[in-house]
Amino acid sequence: MSTRHHLTAVALTLATLGSLTACSGSDDEPSIVVTTNILGDVVHSLVGDHAAVTVLMKPNSDPHSFGISAKEAGAMEDADLIIGNGLGLEEGLSANLDNARSEGVRVLEVGEHIDPLEYASGGSAGAPDPHFWTDPARMVAAVDVITSALGEEIGDDLAEAIEPSAASYRRQLEDLDADIEEIAEAIPAENRKLVTNHHVFGYFANRFDFEVIGAVLPSGTTLASPSAADLEELARTVEDAGVPTIFADSSQPQKLAEALSDEVDLDVEVTPLFSESLTEADGEAGTYIDMQRTNAQAIADGLVPR
Template structure:
């Protein structure tokens, strides 16, 4: 009898434990289901969205550190996450060239896609193979990123819910203030460069917004296009080499996610002491790198540009 009673008690305790485990699992699933799901295409906007929503939503960033936004791809699992998301936040204006089919599929499943660039009064390229088309690189202007934050915040409230919008109000206010401070800091750095020396030659056309905001002139690009997928002709390189020589530009700036061979080849064509400096223009680094956040990236780039252009 004693042994049977012990077995009965053991069975009852096990049954209670099993019921609690199942209940906990169901509760976790319900909580996971209730948590808003946001997918962000680029790691630059991913950092911004993380800064805004914190732990109030699950944020999936598709673009890995040190990637090229024009050509990166995603896994089948990530494609599925896009179709299950409450909201997809993308750069737009043709930047994410490799994701167009995935974005179309998500839209066909009824997922709201916010392409931020369409809402911040985009500039157009003024030269090269992309002339006359919208320039997607608006993040190089911190003031426009303040506008981007407002666009993102509005979409979160409309598409995800008023509760989320209310919960993130303090972080939105804080981050907007950080962007205002960043804008003022970069303006001060830019003013350390004599106006006649504010001339940029880059790997491709990526700093149009930066140039407009801080009174620089983009005099040329190694890749005469707004995308890294373009290729320069020999004539393009020869013309740019003449431009660099005539302007006396001391530094060519190449994107950190791309090999610098083209920029280095151009510098070899110029009968001047021209350096090649890498900028984090289209992708963040890992969190502990020089461009681990959007704000760090902008600050690092501005200082590198000043170091490359201030007369020695």
Template sequence: MTDPRTANPRRTGAALALALAVPLGLTACTPGGETGGGVVVTTNILGDITRAVVGDEAEVTVLMKPDADPHSFGVSAQEAATIEEASLLVHNGLGLEEGVLRNVESAEEAGVPTLAVGEHVDPLAYTSDESEGEPDPHFWTDPQRVATAVGLITENVVAEVDGVDADAVRANAAAYEAELTALHGWMGGEFDAIPPGDRKLVTNHHVFGYLADRYGFEVVGAVIPSGTTLASPSASDLSSLAETVEEAGVRAVFADSSQPDRLATVMAEEAGVEIDVIPLFSESLTAEDGDAATYLDMMRANTTAITAGLAAP
């Protein structure tokens, strides 16, 4: 967070308020000159959440396009300049945005206030495969952690973005938090249709650990044994997972809708049993005419698909 000893004087009061409101360790250094043009957000999931909080109070620029991969998307020279002119840069952190990490680091070095949301929502660690022990960045699959993220974004916007109406931003946040509470309750009710013994997930890569932790699922494995889509499975990885899937009696493999399901299909064939491959919206929102145009839409669609795939016939 902003250090009040080095901050621009006109921001010092807001920075002190923020210091009392959010965890220590938040990076947000004030540029030496005038603030830039609003809030810049790296991923489209966080972008949608941030827009719900900010409303009409400031411009929100989202860098990641619909149906993109947060692990590999990059930015243009113009977008890189936009980052360094931001009043606030909101990014996921925990190693998610591998393609724009250097841009985030450059912005921090230039004194742009930044918020790595994932670092402050009680992150979990991966528990298996290549990423075991590393922090899992996919916190958004748990709506209760997203509610925590809303509070973080709210206080950073109020503290760092000049000209916003703090009461309006906090009212927007409260309304969105109420929607998240309703979403959490609805998801739990839908998942009640899945017998506890059938709450087993196999996905393209490790992305639903937070959902599993919140709603009592077991992550049996992933086709790509990693927390990033940039890794690749070996033949032995697929064979081992196939054996695990067969032993667990898993009926469905969930593949990200923005990526080909070839690997999941190959794994299903390797297992020698009939397994449905069901698409989910795991790491990116769709365009406005898609089924996951907002974070809330995405979570409802995923809940419906998971329940349909795993509930007893």
């Protein structure tokens, strides 16, 4: 064989091997990036092993303030689909999301598609409330939005493959909704009054007939700061309503809630809730469904008369 023919054969062999590697490697696996660990758990429950899912927000983090690495930012720009909460929740990711969009990546902001509520009071009054996951019924709608986007962006094959898991997960969410409704109904109507670390339970209150009478941070974000006058006003509200428990987010320091408790001339407890982040997998809120059940029971324990 001539030198020229030998080189041609080698080139063809290398090209064939390269083609086989591209077809058999992970490049063909759909890549989905999810911003929050709550939605990450939902997406994992839907797609299983049918796609590679990267969740940016670590357990026990604050969705309003967490950041990401350069590698994770690159994964966003290479993704087939980014699934985010939206409605201003991921305050630290806005530039990364804009960069991904500029690279042609679709960003699905789920909150925009589930009939969002507005904050009723506080510094965020009138703005869309991003904390829709506290209402399990809206999470059923979120599953429909996500599965539709997966079909549109990745293909009908994936949509068909995950249809059984999507149907199963919807049923689990419907059962969760019914369970929480039963837990809520055990709380006398006059006791369904919530004081929280910040305005995070508006959807829960709307779904299960609670009243949010105030928040230690008078805003929809944990990045806000209360004034002495805010704390004084809330202390009087708590006293007038006779609220026995203040609920603080588990991922945030409870100093402000405890300071408010000290201001109130009543025996007021401070109870942590897993309101904005999942725990590690083996924790009390390792999944979205576990988180919701744990929170509902903690709210009932804090508000049912002893």
